Amino acid sequence: MKQYFITGCLIGIAAIGNLSAQSPALRVYKMNTLKQAQSFFHYKGKNKQIISGHRGGITKGFPENSIETFENTLKYTEAFYEVDPRMTKDSVVVLLHDATLDRVTTGKGNISDHTFAELQQLRLKDRDGNVTAARIPTLMDAIKWSKGKTILNLDNKGVAFETIAKIIRESGNPLVMLTIHSPEQARFYLDQNPESIFSVHILSKKSFDAYEAAGIPWKNMIAYIGPKFTPENRELLKLLHGKGVMCMISAAPTTDKLTDEAERAGGYRAIFSEGADILESDLPIEVAAAIKKK
Structure with a gap:
Protein backbone atom coordinates (compact mmCIF):
# COMPACT_ATOMS: atom_id res chain seq x y z
CA MET A 1 0.00 0.00 0.00
CA LYS A 2 2.87 2.34 0.88
CA GLN A 3 4.54 1.62 -2.47
CA TYR A 4 1.26 2.29 -4.31
CA PHE A 5 0.83 5.59 -2.44
CA ILE A 6 4.36 6.77 -3.31
CA THR A 7 3.95 5.69 -6.93
CA GLY A 8 0.62 7.48 -7.12
CA CYS A 9 2.16 10.64 -5.70
CA LEU A 10 4.99 10.51 -8.22
CA ILE A 11 2.51 10.05 -11.06
CA GLY A 12 0.46 12.95 -9.73
CA ILE A 13 3.52 15.19 -9.47
CA ALA A 14 4.58 14.23 -12.99
CA ALA A 15 1.10 14.99 -14.27
CA ILE A 16 1.10 18.41 -12.59
CA GLY A 17 4.51 19.13 -14.12
CA ASN A 18 3.14 18.09 -17.50
CA LEU A 19 0.15 20.42 -17.17
CA SER A 20 2.45 23.29 -16.20
CA ALA A 21 4.62 22.66 -19.23
CA GLN A 22 1.56 22.67 -21.47
CA SER A 23 0.12 25.92 -20.03
CA PRO A 24 2.05 28.85 -21.48
CA ALA A 25 2.85 31.74 -19.19
CA LEU A 26 0.91 34.94 -19.80
CA ARG A 27 2.76 37.63 -21.75
CA VAL A 28 2.16 40.64 -19.56
CA PHE A 41 3.10 54.72 -25.00
CA HIS A 42 5.36 57.72 -25.74
CA TYR A 43 6.48 57.84 -29.38
CA LYS A 44 10.28 57.69 -29.50
CA GLY A 45 10.84 56.97 -33.19
CA LYS A 46 11.68 53.27 -32.83
CA ASN A 47 8.92 51.80 -30.72
CA LYS A 48 7.88 48.21 -30.46
CA GLN A 49 4.79 47.41 -32.53
CA ILE A 50 1.87 47.28 -30.11
CA ILE A 51 -1.31 45.20 -30.44
CA PHE A 70 -8.35 38.46 -22.31
CA GLU A 71 -6.36 35.76 -20.58
CA ASN A 72 -6.29 33.49 -23.62
CA THR A 73 -4.87 36.24 -25.83
CA LEU A 74 -2.07 36.91 -23.34
CA LYS A 75 -0.92 33.30 -23.79
CA TYR A 76 0.13 34.29 -27.32
CA THR A 77 1.06 37.95 -27.19
CA GLU A 78 1.31 41.07 -25.10
CA ALA A 79 -1.72 43.23 -25.81
CA PHE A 80 -4.00 45.79 -24.28
CA TYR A 81 -7.76 45.66 -24.77
CA GLU A 82 -10.52 47.99 -25.91
CA VAL A 83 -13.61 47.05 -23.89
CA ASP A 84 -17.20 48.28 -23.57
CA PRO A 85 -18.72 49.28 -20.20
CA ARG A 86 -22.52 49.28 -19.98
CA MET A 87 -24.96 49.79 -17.11
CA THR A 88 -27.47 47.22 -15.89
CA LYS A 89 -30.95 47.99 -14.56
CA ASP A 90 -29.61 47.99 -10.99
CA SER A 91 -26.61 50.22 -11.84
CA VAL A 92 -23.88 47.59 -12.06
CA VAL A 93 -21.32 48.37 -14.77
CA VAL A 94 -20.56 45.30 -16.88
CA LEU A 95 -18.72 44.61 -20.14
CA LEU A 96 -20.83 44.15 -23.26
CA HIS A 97 -20.50 45.83 -26.64
CA ASP A 98 -24.14 45.81 -27.76
CA ALA A 99 -26.99 47.55 -25.95
CA THR A 100 -28.93 44.30 -26.44
CA LEU A 101 -28.15 40.78 -25.26
CA ASP A 102 -29.21 38.80 -28.32
CA ARG A 103 -26.01 38.60 -30.38
CA VAL A 104 -23.44 37.59 -27.77
CA THR A 105 -25.41 35.98 -24.92
CA THR A 106 -28.09 33.37 -24.35
CA GLY A 107 -30.48 36.16 -23.31
CA LYS A 108 -32.68 38.61 -25.17
CA GLY A 109 -33.64 42.26 -24.85
CA ASN A 110 -31.89 45.38 -23.60
CA ILE A 111 -29.12 45.02 -21.05
CA SER A 112 -30.57 48.06 -19.23
CA ASP A 113 -33.80 46.12 -18.59
CA HIS A 114 -32.04 43.38 -16.61
CA THR A 115 -30.44 43.27 -13.18
CA PHE A 116 -26.91 41.97 -12.73
CA ALA A 117 -28.25 38.87 -10.96
CA GLU A 118 -30.43 38.13 -13.98
CA LEU A 119 -27.49 38.58 -16.33
CA GLN A 120 -25.44 36.10 -14.33
CA GLN A 121 -27.90 33.37 -15.35
CA LEU A 122 -26.82 33.88 -18.97
CA ARG A 123 -23.79 32.57 -20.83
CA LEU A 124 -21.69 34.35 -23.45
CA LYS A 125 -21.42 33.12 -27.04
CA ASP A 126 -18.28 33.00 -29.17
CA ARG A 127 -17.95 34.50 -32.67
CA ASP A 128 -19.75 31.53 -34.24
CA GLY A 129 -22.69 31.68 -31.84
CA ASN A 130 -21.51 28.73 -29.75
CA VAL A 131 -22.49 28.97 -26.09
CA THR A 132 -19.50 29.06 -23.71
CA ALA A 133 -19.18 28.73 -19.93
CA ALA A 134 -18.23 32.42 -19.64
CA ARG A 135 -20.51 34.95 -17.94
CA ILE A 136 -20.79 38.71 -18.43
CA PRO A 137 -18.06 40.24 -16.22
CA THR A 138 -18.33 43.41 -14.19
CA LEU A 139 -16.01 46.28 -15.07
CA MET A 140 -14.69 46.18 -11.52
CA TRP A 145 -8.00 41.07 -13.10
CA SER A 146 -5.93 43.29 -15.43
CA LYS A 147 -3.64 44.58 -12.66
CA GLY A 148 -0.07 43.54 -13.40
CA LYS A 149 -1.10 41.92 -16.69
CA THR A 150 -2.43 44.42 -19.20
CA ILE A 151 -4.36 47.67 -19.67
CA LEU A 152 -8.06 48.00 -20.39
CA ASN A 153 -9.08 50.84 -22.71
CA LEU A 154 -12.64 51.78 -21.75
CA ASP A 155 -14.84 52.85 -24.66
CA ASN A 156 -17.64 55.33 -24.05
CA LYS A 157 -20.97 53.48 -24.07
CA GLY A 158 -23.02 55.98 -22.10
CA VAL A 159 -21.91 55.19 -18.55
CA ALA A 160 -21.46 58.42 -16.60
CA PHE A 161 -17.84 59.54 -16.35
CA GLU A 162 -18.27 60.02 -12.59
CA THR A 163 -19.25 56.35 -12.30
CA ILE A 164 -16.26 55.18 -14.35
CA ALA A 165 -13.87 57.32 -12.30
CA LYS A 166 -15.33 55.95 -9.04
CA ILE A 167 -14.93 52.33 -10.17
CA ILE A 168 -11.29 52.95 -11.17
CA ARG A 169 -10.55 54.53 -7.77
CA GLU A 170 -12.21 51.71 -5.85
CA SER A 182 -13.39 65.67 -26.99
CA PRO A 183 -11.03 67.87 -24.97
CA VAL A 200 -8.14 60.03 -28.24
CA HIS A 201 -10.04 60.11 -31.53
CA ILE A 202 -8.11 62.53 -33.72
CA LEU A 203 -9.47 62.09 -37.23
CA SER A 204 -8.85 65.58 -38.60
CA LYS A 205 -6.52 68.57 -38.31
CA LYS A 206 -9.41 70.46 -36.71
CA SER A 207 -9.55 67.87 -33.93
CA PHE A 208 -5.77 68.01 -33.47
CA ASP A 209 -5.95 71.80 -33.14
CA ALA A 210 -8.76 71.55 -30.59
CA TYR A 211 -6.66 69.41 -28.22
CA GLU A 212 -3.68 71.71 -28.72
CA ALA A 213 -5.78 74.80 -27.95
CA ALA A 214 -7.33 73.18 -24.88
CA GLY A 215 -3.90 72.38 -23.46
CA ILE A 216 -4.57 68.64 -23.05
CA PRO A 217 -1.09 67.17 -22.40
CA TRP A 218 0.09 65.12 -25.38
CA LYS A 219 2.08 62.90 -23.02
CA ASN A 220 -1.21 61.58 -21.61
CA MET A 221 -2.51 60.07 -24.83
CA ILE A 222 -2.36 57.78 -27.79
CA ALA A 223 -4.34 58.81 -30.90
CA TYR A 224 -6.77 56.76 -32.94
CA ILE A 225 -6.48 58.14 -36.49
CA GLY A 226 -8.86 55.84 -38.39
CA PRO A 227 -9.46 52.36 -39.86
CA LYS A 228 -6.96 52.84 -42.69
CA PHE A 229 -4.36 55.28 -43.96
CA THR A 230 -5.53 58.28 -45.96
CA PRO A 231 -3.67 61.39 -47.20
CA GLU A 232 -5.20 63.37 -44.32
CA ASN A 233 -4.29 61.03 -41.51
CA ARG A 234 -0.77 60.54 -42.89
CA GLU A 235 -0.31 64.24 -42.18
CA LEU A 236 -1.85 63.73 -38.74
CA LEU A 237 0.60 60.90 -38.13
CA LYS A 238 3.51 63.30 -38.68
CA LEU A 239 1.99 65.99 -36.46
CA LEU A 240 1.21 63.54 -33.67
CA ASP A 260 -7.83 34.83 -46.57
CA GLU A 261 -5.54 34.49 -43.54
CA ALA A 262 -2.36 35.12 -45.53
CA GLU A 263 -3.90 38.26 -47.00
CA ARG A 264 -4.85 39.45 -43.54
CA ALA A 265 -1.31 38.84 -42.30
CA GLY A 266 0.10 40.90 -45.16
CA GLY A 267 -2.38 43.65 -44.37
CA TYR A 268 -1.37 43.76 -40.71
CA ARG A 269 2.31 44.00 -41.61
CA ALA A 270 1.55 46.76 -44.12
CA ILE A 271 -0.27 48.84 -41.48
CA PHE A 272 2.79 48.79 -39.27
CA SER A 273 5.22 49.35 -42.14
CA GLU A 274 3.25 52.44 -43.17
CA GLY A 275 3.89 54.03 -39.79
CA ALA A 276 1.21 52.91 -37.31
CA ASP A 277 2.53 52.29 -33.80
CA ILE A 278 -0.55 50.43 -32.54
CA LEU A 279 -2.83 48.10 -34.46
CA GLU A 280 -6.27 47.43 -33.03
CA SER A 281 -7.76 44.15 -34.23
CA ASP A 282 -10.51 41.64 -33.58
CA LEU A 283 -7.81 39.02 -34.21
CA PRO A 284 -4.86 39.99 -31.97
CA ILE A 285 -3.42 36.48 -31.95
CA GLU A 286 -3.25 36.51 -35.77
CA VAL A 287 -1.63 39.95 -35.71
CA ALA A 288 1.04 38.67 -33.33
CA ALA A 289 1.74 35.68 -35.59
CA ALA A 290 1.98 37.95 -38.66
CA ILE A 291 4.53 40.22 -36.96
CA LYS A 292 6.54 37.25 -35.73
CA LYS A 293 6.61 35.75 -39.22
CA LYS A 294 8.00 39.00 -40.60
Whole structure:
Protein backbone atom coordinates (compact mmCIF):
# COMPACT_ATOMS: atom_id res chain seq x y z
CA MET A 1 0.00 0.00 0.00
CA LYS A 2 2.87 2.34 0.88
CA GLN A 3 4.54 1.62 -2.47
CA TYR A 4 1.26 2.29 -4.31
CA PHE A 5 0.83 5.59 -2.44
CA ILE A 6 4.36 6.77 -3.31
CA THR A 7 3.95 5.69 -6.93
CA GLY A 8 0.62 7.48 -7.12
CA CYS A 9 2.16 10.64 -5.70
CA LEU A 10 4.99 10.51 -8.22
CA ILE A 11 2.51 10.05 -11.06
CA GLY A 12 0.46 12.95 -9.73
CA ILE A 13 3.52 15.19 -9.47
CA ALA A 14 4.58 14.23 -12.99
CA ALA A 15 1.10 14.99 -14.27
CA ILE A 16 1.10 18.41 -12.59
CA GLY A 17 4.51 19.13 -14.12
CA ASN A 18 3.14 18.09 -17.50
CA LEU A 19 0.15 20.42 -17.17
CA SER A 20 2.45 23.29 -16.20
CA ALA A 21 4.62 22.66 -19.23
CA GLN A 22 1.56 22.67 -21.47
CA SER A 23 0.12 25.92 -20.03
CA PRO A 24 2.05 28.85 -21.48
CA ALA A 25 2.85 31.74 -19.19
CA LEU A 26 0.91 34.94 -19.80
CA ARG A 27 2.76 37.63 -21.75
CA VAL A 28 2.16 40.64 -19.56
CA TYR A 29 3.02 44.33 -19.53
CA LYS A 30 5.48 44.97 -16.72
CA MET A 31 4.09 48.29 -15.55
CA ASN A 32 2.07 49.27 -12.53
CA THR A 33 1.69 53.04 -12.67
CA LEU A 34 0.21 55.60 -15.04
CA LYS A 35 3.62 57.28 -15.34
CA GLN A 36 5.09 53.98 -16.57
CA ALA A 37 2.22 53.69 -19.06
CA GLN A 38 2.85 57.24 -20.29
CA SER A 39 6.48 56.32 -20.93
CA PHE A 40 5.54 53.03 -22.62
CA PHE A 41 3.10 54.72 -25.00
CA HIS A 42 5.36 57.72 -25.74
CA TYR A 43 6.48 57.84 -29.38
CA LYS A 44 10.28 57.69 -29.50
CA GLY A 45 10.84 56.97 -33.19
CA LYS A 46 11.68 53.27 -32.83
CA ASN A 47 8.92 51.80 -30.72
CA LYS A 48 7.88 48.21 -30.46
CA GLN A 49 4.79 47.41 -32.53
CA ILE A 50 1.87 47.28 -30.11
CA ILE A 51 -1.31 45.20 -30.44
CA SER A 52 -4.71 46.23 -29.12
CA GLY A 53 -7.36 43.54 -28.90
CA HIS A 54 -10.68 45.01 -30.03
CA ARG A 55 -13.23 43.85 -27.42
CA GLY A 56 -10.44 41.59 -26.19
CA GLY A 57 -10.34 39.66 -29.45
CA ILE A 58 -12.67 37.32 -31.30
CA THR A 59 -11.52 33.70 -31.17
CA LYS A 60 -13.41 30.45 -31.56
CA GLY A 61 -14.48 29.25 -28.13
CA PHE A 62 -13.73 32.60 -26.48
CA PRO A 63 -16.39 35.35 -26.39
CA GLU A 64 -15.61 39.04 -26.79
CA ASN A 65 -15.47 41.28 -23.69
CA SER A 66 -14.72 38.37 -21.38
CA ILE A 67 -11.89 37.80 -18.92
CA GLU A 68 -11.47 34.30 -20.37
CA THR A 69 -10.68 35.82 -23.77
CA PHE A 70 -8.35 38.46 -22.31
CA GLU A 71 -6.36 35.76 -20.58
CA ASN A 72 -6.29 33.49 -23.62
CA THR A 73 -4.87 36.24 -25.83
CA LEU A 74 -2.07 36.91 -23.34
CA LYS A 75 -0.92 33.30 -23.79
CA TYR A 76 0.13 34.29 -27.32
CA THR A 77 1.06 37.95 -27.19
CA GLU A 78 1.31 41.07 -25.10
CA ALA A 79 -1.72 43.23 -25.81
CA PHE A 80 -4.00 45.79 -24.28
CA TYR A 81 -7.76 45.66 -24.77
CA GLU A 82 -10.52 47.99 -25.91
CA VAL A 83 -13.61 47.05 -23.89
CA ASP A 84 -17.20 48.28 -23.57
CA PRO A 85 -18.72 49.28 -20.20
CA ARG A 86 -22.52 49.28 -19.98
CA MET A 87 -24.96 49.79 -17.11
CA THR A 88 -27.47 47.22 -15.89
CA LYS A 89 -30.95 47.99 -14.56
CA ASP A 90 -29.61 47.99 -10.99
CA SER A 91 -26.61 50.22 -11.84
CA VAL A 92 -23.88 47.59 -12.06
CA VAL A 93 -21.32 48.37 -14.77
CA VAL A 94 -20.56 45.30 -16.88
CA LEU A 95 -18.72 44.61 -20.14
CA LEU A 96 -20.83 44.15 -23.26
CA HIS A 97 -20.50 45.83 -26.64
CA ASP A 98 -24.14 45.81 -27.76
CA ALA A 99 -26.99 47.55 -25.95
CA THR A 100 -28.93 44.30 -26.44
CA LEU A 101 -28.15 40.78 -25.26
CA ASP A 102 -29.21 38.80 -28.32
CA ARG A 103 -26.01 38.60 -30.38
CA VAL A 104 -23.44 37.59 -27.77
CA THR A 105 -25.41 35.98 -24.92
CA THR A 106 -28.09 33.37 -24.35
CA GLY A 107 -30.48 36.16 -23.31
CA LYS A 108 -32.68 38.61 -25.17
CA GLY A 109 -33.64 42.26 -24.85
CA ASN A 110 -31.89 45.38 -23.60
CA ILE A 111 -29.12 45.02 -21.05
CA SER A 112 -30.57 48.06 -19.23
CA ASP A 113 -33.80 46.12 -18.59
CA HIS A 114 -32.04 43.38 -16.61
CA THR A 115 -30.44 43.27 -13.18
CA PHE A 116 -26.91 41.97 -12.73
CA ALA A 117 -28.25 38.87 -10.96
CA GLU A 118 -30.43 38.13 -13.98
CA LEU A 119 -27.49 38.58 -16.33
CA GLN A 120 -25.44 36.10 -14.33
CA GLN A 121 -27.90 33.37 -15.35
CA LEU A 122 -26.82 33.88 -18.97
CA ARG A 123 -23.79 32.57 -20.83
CA LEU A 124 -21.69 34.35 -23.45
CA LYS A 125 -21.42 33.12 -27.04
CA ASP A 126 -18.28 33.00 -29.17
CA ARG A 127 -17.95 34.50 -32.67
CA ASP A 128 -19.75 31.53 -34.24
CA GLY A 129 -22.69 31.68 -31.84
CA ASN A 130 -21.51 28.73 -29.75
CA VAL A 131 -22.49 28.97 -26.09
CA THR A 132 -19.50 29.06 -23.71
CA ALA A 133 -19.18 28.73 -19.93
CA ALA A 134 -18.23 32.42 -19.64
CA ARG A 135 -20.51 34.95 -17.94
CA ILE A 136 -20.79 38.71 -18.43
CA PRO A 137 -18.06 40.24 -16.22
CA THR A 138 -18.33 43.41 -14.19
CA LEU A 139 -16.01 46.28 -15.07
CA MET A 140 -14.69 46.18 -11.52
CA ASP A 141 -13.70 42.51 -11.81
CA ALA A 142 -12.09 43.10 -15.20
CA ILE A 143 -10.00 46.01 -13.93
CA LYS A 144 -8.92 44.03 -10.87
CA TRP A 145 -8.00 41.07 -13.10
CA SER A 146 -5.93 43.29 -15.43
CA LYS A 147 -3.64 44.58 -12.66
CA GLY A 148 -0.07 43.54 -13.40
CA LYS A 149 -1.10 41.92 -16.69
CA THR A 150 -2.43 44.42 -19.20
CA ILE A 151 -4.36 47.67 -19.67
CA LEU A 152 -8.06 48.00 -20.39
CA ASN A 153 -9.08 50.84 -22.71
CA LEU A 154 -12.64 51.78 -21.75
CA ASP A 155 -14.84 52.85 -24.66
CA ASN A 156 -17.64 55.33 -24.05
CA LYS A 157 -20.97 53.48 -24.07
CA GLY A 158 -23.02 55.98 -22.10
CA VAL A 159 -21.91 55.19 -18.55
CA ALA A 160 -21.46 58.42 -16.60
CA PHE A 161 -17.84 59.54 -16.35
CA GLU A 162 -18.27 60.02 -12.59
CA THR A 163 -19.25 56.35 -12.30
CA ILE A 164 -16.26 55.18 -14.35
CA ALA A 165 -13.87 57.32 -12.30
CA LYS A 166 -15.33 55.95 -9.04
CA ILE A 167 -14.93 52.33 -10.17
CA ILE A 168 -11.29 52.95 -11.17
CA ARG A 169 -10.55 54.53 -7.77
CA GLU A 170 -12.21 51.71 -5.85
CA SER A 171 -10.59 48.94 -7.93
CA GLY A 172 -7.12 49.62 -6.54
CA ASN A 173 -5.78 49.62 -10.10
CA PRO A 174 -5.38 53.10 -11.62
CA LEU A 175 -3.73 51.67 -14.74
CA VAL A 176 -6.74 52.09 -17.04
CA MET A 177 -6.96 53.89 -20.41
CA LEU A 178 -10.00 55.96 -21.33
CA THR A 179 -11.38 56.49 -24.83
CA ILE A 180 -12.02 60.20 -25.31
CA HIS A 181 -13.93 62.06 -28.03
CA SER A 182 -13.39 65.67 -26.99
CA PRO A 183 -11.03 67.87 -24.97
CA GLU A 184 -13.85 68.44 -22.46
CA GLN A 185 -14.06 64.72 -21.75
CA ALA A 186 -10.29 64.56 -21.27
CA ARG A 187 -10.40 67.54 -18.92
CA PHE A 188 -12.97 65.84 -16.67
CA TYR A 189 -10.67 62.87 -16.09
CA LEU A 190 -7.55 65.02 -15.75
CA ASP A 191 -9.29 66.93 -12.96
CA GLN A 192 -9.80 63.57 -11.24
CA ASN A 193 -6.25 62.38 -11.90
CA PRO A 194 -3.64 64.49 -13.80
CA GLU A 195 -1.84 61.31 -14.86
CA SER A 196 -4.86 59.79 -16.65
CA ILE A 197 -4.08 58.19 -20.02
CA PHE A 198 -6.37 58.44 -23.02
CA SER A 199 -7.10 56.89 -26.38
CA VAL A 200 -8.14 60.03 -28.24
CA HIS A 201 -10.04 60.11 -31.53
CA ILE A 202 -8.11 62.53 -33.72
CA LEU A 203 -9.47 62.09 -37.23
CA SER A 204 -8.85 65.58 -38.60
CA LYS A 205 -6.52 68.57 -38.31
CA LYS A 206 -9.41 70.46 -36.71
CA SER A 207 -9.55 67.87 -33.93
CA PHE A 208 -5.77 68.01 -33.47
CA ASP A 209 -5.95 71.80 -33.14
CA ALA A 210 -8.76 71.55 -30.59
CA TYR A 211 -6.66 69.41 -28.22
CA GLU A 212 -3.68 71.71 -28.72
CA ALA A 213 -5.78 74.80 -27.95
CA ALA A 214 -7.33 73.18 -24.88
CA GLY A 215 -3.90 72.38 -23.46
CA ILE A 216 -4.57 68.64 -23.05
CA PRO A 217 -1.09 67.17 -22.40
CA TRP A 218 0.09 65.12 -25.38
CA LYS A 219 2.08 62.90 -23.02
CA ASN A 220 -1.21 61.58 -21.61
CA MET A 221 -2.51 60.07 -24.83
CA ILE A 222 -2.36 57.78 -27.79
CA ALA A 223 -4.34 58.81 -30.90
CA TYR A 224 -6.77 56.76 -32.94
CA ILE A 225 -6.48 58.14 -36.49
CA GLY A 226 -8.86 55.84 -38.39
CA PRO A 227 -9.46 52.36 -39.86
CA LYS A 228 -6.96 52.84 -42.69
CA PHE A 229 -4.36 55.28 -43.96
CA THR A 230 -5.53 58.28 -45.96
CA PRO A 231 -3.67 61.39 -47.20
CA GLU A 232 -5.20 63.37 -44.32
CA ASN A 233 -4.29 61.03 -41.51
CA ARG A 234 -0.77 60.54 -42.89
CA GLU A 235 -0.31 64.24 -42.18
CA LEU A 236 -1.85 63.73 -38.74
CA LEU A 237 0.60 60.90 -38.13
CA LYS A 238 3.51 63.30 -38.68
CA LEU A 239 1.99 65.99 -36.46
CA LEU A 240 1.21 63.54 -33.67
CA HIS A 241 4.60 61.86 -33.84
CA GLY A 242 6.08 65.33 -33.54
CA LYS A 243 4.24 65.64 -30.22
CA GLY A 244 5.46 62.23 -29.04
CA VAL A 245 2.04 60.63 -29.54
CA MET A 246 1.70 57.04 -30.74
CA CYS A 247 -0.88 56.52 -33.48
CA MET A 248 -3.36 53.66 -33.76
CA ILE A 249 -5.08 52.21 -36.82
CA SER A 250 -8.04 49.85 -36.33
CA ALA A 251 -8.12 46.82 -38.63
CA ALA A 252 -11.49 45.69 -37.21
CA PRO A 253 -13.62 47.13 -40.04
CA THR A 254 -10.99 46.64 -42.78
CA THR A 255 -8.17 44.07 -42.81
CA ASP A 256 -9.88 41.82 -40.27
CA LYS A 257 -12.74 41.34 -42.76
CA LEU A 258 -10.51 39.75 -45.44
CA THR A 259 -11.37 36.07 -45.85
CA ASP A 260 -7.83 34.83 -46.57
CA GLU A 261 -5.54 34.49 -43.54
CA ALA A 262 -2.36 35.12 -45.53
CA GLU A 263 -3.90 38.26 -47.00
CA ARG A 264 -4.85 39.45 -43.54
CA ALA A 265 -1.31 38.84 -42.30
CA GLY A 266 0.10 40.90 -45.16
CA GLY A 267 -2.38 43.65 -44.37
CA TYR A 268 -1.37 43.76 -40.71
CA ARG A 269 2.31 44.00 -41.61
CA ALA A 270 1.55 46.76 -44.12
CA ILE A 271 -0.27 48.84 -41.48
CA PHE A 272 2.79 48.79 -39.27
CA SER A 273 5.22 49.35 -42.14
CA GLU A 274 3.25 52.44 -43.17
CA GLY A 275 3.89 54.03 -39.79
CA ALA A 276 1.21 52.91 -37.31
CA ASP A 277 2.53 52.29 -33.80
CA ILE A 278 -0.55 50.43 -32.54
CA LEU A 279 -2.83 48.10 -34.46
CA GLU A 280 -6.27 47.43 -33.03
CA SER A 281 -7.76 44.15 -34.23
CA ASP A 282 -10.51 41.64 -33.58
CA LEU A 283 -7.81 39.02 -34.21
CA PRO A 284 -4.86 39.99 -31.97
CA ILE A 285 -3.42 36.48 -31.95
CA GLU A 286 -3.25 36.51 -35.77
CA VAL A 287 -1.63 39.95 -35.71
CA ALA A 288 1.04 38.67 -33.33
CA ALA A 289 1.74 35.68 -35.59
CA ALA A 290 1.98 37.95 -38.66
CA ILE A 291 4.53 40.22 -36.96
CA LYS A 292 6.54 37.25 -35.73
CA LYS A 293 6.61 35.75 -39.22
CA LYS A 294 8.00 39.00 -40.60
